[in-house]
Amino acid sequence: MPVPLLRRMGLIYGVIHDLTTDFASSAWTCLLKNEELELAGSLVLSPSEYLRFCRAFYRVELYLCLFRCRTRLTSVPFGEHHFFSNQPPWEKEQLISVLDFLELKLSKGSTIVITTAEHNQFRQLLLLQGVDFIHSLISESSYDDKKALLKSAFLVPYGQANLYNALISRPESDLNNIVTVSDYADEDDLEALFPPIESHDQNTDKGPFEAWRVAFNRFSTCMWVMLTDNSELREWAYVFWDLDRMETSGMLELFEYAPGYSELELACYDDIDEMRESFEERSKIWRKGGSGYWSKNDES
Template sequence: MPPSYFLQMPLHLITLVLVELDCIQSLGSAILSHSSVYAAFKEYPKTVIYRILLKQIPRELRSYAIIAHNTSWGGHRSPHELRRYIRHALRCTRGLSTDEADLCLWRSLERLHFSPAVASSLSKTHMLVEHFTQRYLADTLPIAARDLFRGWEKSPTNARRPSDDEVYRVRRALYRFQIYCNLVCIEHKDKQYRNLVRPFFIRWSPWVNEQLACIHDYLEGVLSQAFDEVAAHDILWGASSVDWVSRGRNNTYKQAYLLYGLPFLYKIDHAKDYDERLGLLDSHGPVCIIQGLAADLKSIAIPPHGPMWILELEQWRTEDFVVLAREEGDGPDGLQSGPFNTWWYAHMDVIALHSVLLPENWRLRRCGYVMWDAPSSVEETEDDEISFFERRLRRIQRTGRRGLSEPEGAREEMERSWAERTGVLRRGGHGYWAHGDLSKVV
């Protein structure tokens, strides 16, 4: 259809085209393209915004999308309002019918006055979640196939198509990461926002919190590709003794940068060169904090303590595990799920209090071990498959323990570079430093 014919159509017919757009950002471009398109949007703004978001955001994630907006700095909610809101909103929507889930989205948008800015925020956040979901699956499924699960490596692509539940777990963990960043972001001057973190964590079972730990480790790796290069070569960063060797909660610099959330990590992930990466990092720091996601996962991701929490998990009775399940938020990850069984095998000889972000399980988290469906349970899987899986899991844990220590000489080399760059700075030098090569120093 020639463009002129399209623009001469009645406004309600143009609206039918607008609601098929894939995101709110595309809508913005469309309504700026011609006055007729803008007029059609103004005639039915609620319908257009609602239908686009309805298509873009899966129904089981819509509550998380709304929470992500309402916890953002732009949400302008008081700590008391957020506490009450999170308590009521964090319920799993996977059990809702399509009509019920659609109605929940409509009511949420009504409370937010169907603001185009809010719709854009919801759409943009989901685009970021989707970007990192696809990146995570592409990077992690082949590792899981190779290292953890028998049979997956037989695929010609060394991976298989992830199930709907597996994709949901990754998306949910990414939304939870962003919500956490919103709650404790550096812009929040009121420390009461941090008090919301504990109730935020304990609404999920330990193995679902371990999924968030997997995402933490993965995103730390995304950040490290840029951070390590800048920290190892920039003269000012070296003179400031910025550490790039330490990992997890031991590196408070990286923990701070992670708090800037998915929008910042997306920019870092797409930075084209060293100068662009340096500019992005410098525009946000360098900063240093006391506590970030890694420390919070270790200290508050477990429900309130009781006598059982000081026992190893293999000493728990079957009925004891019921206290771990969380009706709000666990979704497909109940006591019969693959994530629960995989988590249990990995921690059966571990005190329950230490069953999230265990340092020696870093290689298991690199596999995304609690994200996947298989093996689902002992009853549904042949004994030889379970024993094979346990052997692989234990082997990965053993190599993970050996890999906990820093690479030999890495810290000494880092400290020597700090000293050299401090000397260069004192002589008035700035810019890019490399050992034995000062050609880029200005």
């Protein structure tokens, strides 16, 4: 392989390692706040847990690399909405968890320069830039450099790839299916609906499957991924932990009841109001002939 490509791969691995560590630590901190769990104070990921976190970030980055530059004049031998069609719902939930985490990091990393809002297309465009871009943004301390990095995202004619839509898309046959997870009394029958767990020793742990099963127990086929009410579970990285860890700590009992909204979801509602107020205040200043950097309650 060419040396520049090897170097690029090494740099991306470093980025994904940092993001994996950050996400796992953040999720663990959230879980420690639950008094009903029996958790140790510090987190040491098992090899299989570390593999799951890294693999999810790599899969997100792979999708973005393949589809973010698509235009009407380019073609890809497979549709973006079929890219994850052979993955079971708990692995799709892993990718959605990673997306939620990256979106939260993007929101925090750019909070001085842009505001956030649910379904904000500008923010989705920034997510398309990939893990290296987001890692650079959250690591950058200079306001001017941060703004320049954000502006660079709008200089490239990116396509309209939407990873959220690709993950949530389902076969037409599932749209009206009212069979719930709990209707499958035999877990083996439920697992048989999806591709077998990979043969690699580190991928055979049933923790992610069990976490997904209890979280979606009462939901039908057409709702087996990406529920808004489960956003806090994704913040807890619920489909990444080993079964032994979950059984020992009591996580499965906690995951059975969707707890509510994550930090990302709650921030969206607050940010919408702040964004509207910001637009209104800066518009007034602009109409009076003012310009420059503005922050709340400061027109100096």
